[in-house]
Amino acid sequence: MKVLIVYYSTFGNVCKMAKLVAEGVNQVEGAEAVIRRVPELMPEAVIQSREDTKAGAEMQKGVPVVTLDDFKEAGAIAFGTPTRFGNVSAQLKNQIDQLGSLWMQRIFEGKPAGVFVSTGTLHGGQESTILSLMNVLFHLGFVVVGVPYSVPDLYLTQGGGAPYGPDHVAGAENSREIDEHEANICRAFGKRLAEIGLKLNR
Helix, strand or coil, rough: EEEEEEECCCCCHHHHHHCCCCCCCCCCCCCCCEEECCCCCCCCCHHCHHHHHHHHHHHHCCEEEEEHHHHHHHEEEEEEEEEEEECCCCHHHHHHCCCCCHHHHHCCCCCCCEEEEHHHECCCCCCHHHHHHHHHHHHHCCCCCCCCCCCCCHCCCCCCEEECEEEEEECCCCCCCCCHHHHHHHHHHHHHHHHHHHHCCC
């Protein structure tokens, strides 16, 4: 079973999280992580005008852009986004808004999905972003998956991480590395998504 990990990342932090979620998926026998990015909407001139956005774009050059076939073939999906004023990025939402034809075919009904995010500050909208995107997942017919408190790192984290889904606090300069607890929560989320996907796809 393929688990699609589809994301948008400006500075590369959500991309790094996607790879950690994939590690969790790949721990589950019978599950295969497929990492895809969504198209960029920012003008190239804007990206090239800053060193941090240039570095983020360079990091992701080898990641294919998602297709509708990727969505069709997935038995479970993880959506990753930075927060934008407490909500999902325009880039990821733009991609989701193009899923109407698959929604009409009921492609997503009964499949598990969840959300992971990165923010610049500790109270920068992690939970509101995840919860906002969950509204969309319910409309599409997904079975929504979070991170249960049986994951010890939810108690230990001093950065990101919530029962709603993994999150990372990147700092005001977007340069804080993902810490051990944040990484473990990402892996646990990927593993749980894959396990539930296998059960629901039987």
